[in-house]
Amino acid sequence: MIDTEKMPFISFSDEVLPKVKSYITEENEFEQVMRILIVEDEKGIANFLKDGLEEEGFAVDFAADGRKGLELASVNDYDLLIFDWMLPGLSGIELCREFRKLNKTAPVIFLTARDTVQDVVFGLEAGANDYIKKPFEFDELLARIRVQLKTRSGEQTLLKLCDIEMNLDTHRVFRGSKERELTPKEFSLLEYLIRNKGKVCTRTNIIEHVWDIHFNSDTSVIDVYINFLRKKLNPTGKEKELIHTIRGVGYITRDE
Amino acid sequence: MIDTEKMPFISFSDEVLPKVKSYITEENEFEQVMRILIVEDEKGIANFLKDGLEEEGFAVDFAADGRKGLELASVNDYDLLIFDWMLPGLSGIELCREFRKLNKTAPVIFLTARDTVQDVVFGLEAGANDYIKKPFEFDELLARIRVQLKTRSGEQTLLKLCDIEMNLDTHRVFRGSKERELTPKEFSLLEYLIRNKGKVCTRTNIIEHVWDIHFNSDTSVIDVYINFLRKKLNPTGKEKELIHTIRGVGYITRDE
DNA sequence: CTGTTATTTTAAGCTATTTTTAAGAAAGAA
């Protein structure tokens, strides 16, 4: 969604908006649409879910009975499946078992009125990943769907500052599309500065958090490392300076 | 626990039992013990959980407040964490956020009396993987714990990394069409690296999960085994290097 | 049970990289 309030200097005519939207979508090429299958025999609930999830940007397929559900699930490659427990044709439990037999690993969420502990345990043991009791609220379902998808996609932890991206999982740093190779100390200094972007980091802060030194010590090691970082992040001196000196206080990084 | 009912042809005298137990433990070398951290201030619930989970074969640590919990969680490498919402020192939510900031991916289950949908959503968005409302039944908790652990370890028996294929059933490893014969330790080290592909594995991670050593120990055994693996996976030095060193941090494997 | 082989661990030297120290140059403030 484009938040025009944050760009007061830009205004869109209704005609232009769709184009801009698709441009943004193209740019986020990694944010692909997630496919969800709902297997539920109560039309009311099914439609409610389908509409709600589509509104949230998911691509939703739907089956009203177990057989049909299994067929769809085996043909297509869904990112997540929502099964009702009581279904004509093939029960949710059986459906889940058959699905797992196909060697599919996509997360399955049970959505059911059966709520004894035995039912829950039974459902989870059949290969489900979560189990929500009816009546449920849509927001909770949505949050649980997001958790399942997040866990699976193995998303990486990224810290960003302007055109800098630090990947904490791979320990790699990019400025724009170019990788900058940092040593461990350089990496953790930059990490500290970016985590505290917008705030001045004093030398004491830095020496405590990055070097783990908790007593007064006069060393110029911070200056040296700031220098290392500046050189590696901006070797030609032509790019934008990212680490600013606040004389007498410390250093700061900020977005903009 | 030994289920004598499933072995009707064997009977144990009380004296023999302990010996047999340890023998069985040794035999299941691949079924490593799962470590769980409980952070809960109500002594009663905490003890109930600890006892119950230990009976199920988990190794359980416990903290009564948020600070202590975070400390334990950052030092040790747990396979799963259970947080109460209301905690002295640092709330469960804050604890969870701080934990995720440490770049840890182990599943977190919230266990709490707060049960409005907003609470659930809030908890899940803070990085939790599941949310169980008090009062809960132990069996449901156990089932949900198993689901989290199962999802993580993945039931798949075929692991792939570039042109490497590990078959966990047959315990054989191929690079392209050629088999590479690995010793047990080499195998489980490679398995760990591939299961965590795309993420840096620290020496601590490796020594804890592959060697099952949970105290500080200075040993160069990891270096030696990385060397073994590299030689066996790439004896001529002409193939693509698959295990990359992140100096000062650990090792990483990635597809591509 | 015993000798043989395979596996795992320890230890140590070596090298390249990383970290720290130190001191003069440059820049800002008074």
Place this chain on the structure above:
DNA sequence: TTCTTTCTTAAAAATAGCTTAAAATAACAG
């Protein structure tokens, strides 16, 4: 100017990781 703070550079010190070889341990066959 003069004083203080920060920047820059070079060289020394420390360390992490690689490689070997040998010792310790475990597994196995006869």
